[in-house]
Amino acid sequence: MEKIAENRCFGGRQLRYQHRSAVLDCDMTFSVYLPPQAAQGKVPVLYWLSGLTCTDENFVTKAGAQRYAAEHGIAVVAPDTSPRGGDVPDDPQGAWDFGLGAGFYVNATEDPWAKHYHMYDYVVSELPSLVADACPVDASRTAISGHSMGGHGAFTIALKNPGRFRSVSAFSPICSPLACPWGEKALGNYLGDDRDAWAAHDSCALMRTAEEKLPALVDQGDADNFLQEQLKPQLLAQAASSAGYPLELRMQPGYDHSYFFIASFIGDHIAFHAAHL
Numbered sequence: 001m002e003k004i005a006e007n008r009c010f011g012g013r014q015l016r017y018q019h020r021s022a023v024l025d026c027d028m029t030f031s032v033y034l035p036p037q038a039a040q041g042k043v044p045v046l047y048w049l050s051g052l053t054c055t056d057e058n059f060v061t062k063a064g065a066q067r068y069a070a071e072h073g074i075a076v077v078a079p080d081t082s083p084r085g086g087d088v089p090d091d092p093q094g095a096w097d098f099g100l101g102a103g104f105y106v107n108a109t110e111d112p113w114a115k116h117y118h119m120y121d122y123v124v125s126e127l128p129s130l131v132a133d134a135c136p137v138d139a140s141r142t143a144i145s146g147h148s149m150g151g152h153g154a155f156t157i158a159l160k161n162p163g164r165f166r167s168v169s170a171f172s173p174i175c176s177p178l179a180c181p182w183g184e185k186a187l188g189n190y191l192g193d194d195r196d197a198w199a200a201h202d203s204c205a206l207m208r209t210a211e212e213k214l215p216a217l218v219d220q221g222d223a224d225n226f227l228q229e230q231l232k233p234q235l236l237a238q239a240a241s242s243a244g245y246p247l248e249l250r251m252q253p254g255y256d257h258s259y260f261f262i263a264s265f266i267g268d269h270i271a272f273h274a275a276h277l
């Protein structure tokens with residue numbers, strides 16, 4: 001693994017690494033913010049999963065998270081959103097909602113996607129091991145968050161890995177890929193036609209049977225143009241209510257789907273995770 005960038009930021013360091021991924025069979029890049037406290041010893045860590053079309057850099061350059069991560073002494077890891085490289089297949093029509101930049105945090109089982117598209121294993125296994133080797137983080141104090149497709153990733157990964165995370169949050173998450181066009185396209189292609197296989201990556205389905213109940217926060221803008229057709233937070237609220245899951249869903253008036261929304265509330269999310277780390 002090679003460090004390819006380092007910038008001083010709020011007394012800490014914003015780092016970027018490149019490495020060969022065995023799980024994805026391609027070269028990958030990820031970013032880590034280390035707060036000033038990391039100079040003295042291990043710090044808790046927040047994994048951030050980005051949305052469709054993003055690389056590791058969107059969150060790092062647009063969310064303004066470093067100020068709050070420095071305040072609370074939390075490292076923040078931001079991976080890319082899909083495998084990358086010339087031999088990684090993309091959407092045949094070049095659409096932005098599938099393929100490159102749209103790995104959906106699952107392990108594809110269908111060709112031609114199955115060779116590289118294993119973002120679930122990458123985020124759950126390979127990446128934490130690389131981070132632990134390179135950075136002073138305390139893996140026993142880990143939280144996860146994300147935006148849109150990354151909110152789906154954060155919730156499904158937290159729900160599928162009890163004991164691993166202390167808290168989970170999301171901005172504008174895709175709440176049920178079983179029930180929206182983005183999810184149907186991605187999971188249909190990556191996992192095939194069997195919708196039972198999709199349910200293993202659906203936050204609502206997973207929440208209904210969850211044994212571990214993590215502190216959970218969701219922010220959703222009510223002026224988000226993807227709200228009705230793709231995101232459907234009411235489905236997550238219903239699943240949480242029927243399962244007795246402690247989800248706080250905050251509808252934020254006038255906010256859209258952009259990083260301006262994330263930047264407005266990322267401080268709340270980092271404080272929320274800090275309280276549980």
Ligand SMILES: N[C@@H](CCC(=O)N[C@@H](CSC=O)C(=O)NCC(=O)O)C(=O)O
Nearest residue numbers: 051052053054058096147148149150259
């Ligand atoms: N290019 C698209 C818009 C795509 C978009 O809005 N992507 C979001 C995530 S959407 C769900 O996963 C995003 O985070 N974009 C990156 C950014 O920096 O804003 C279009 O043309 O509509």
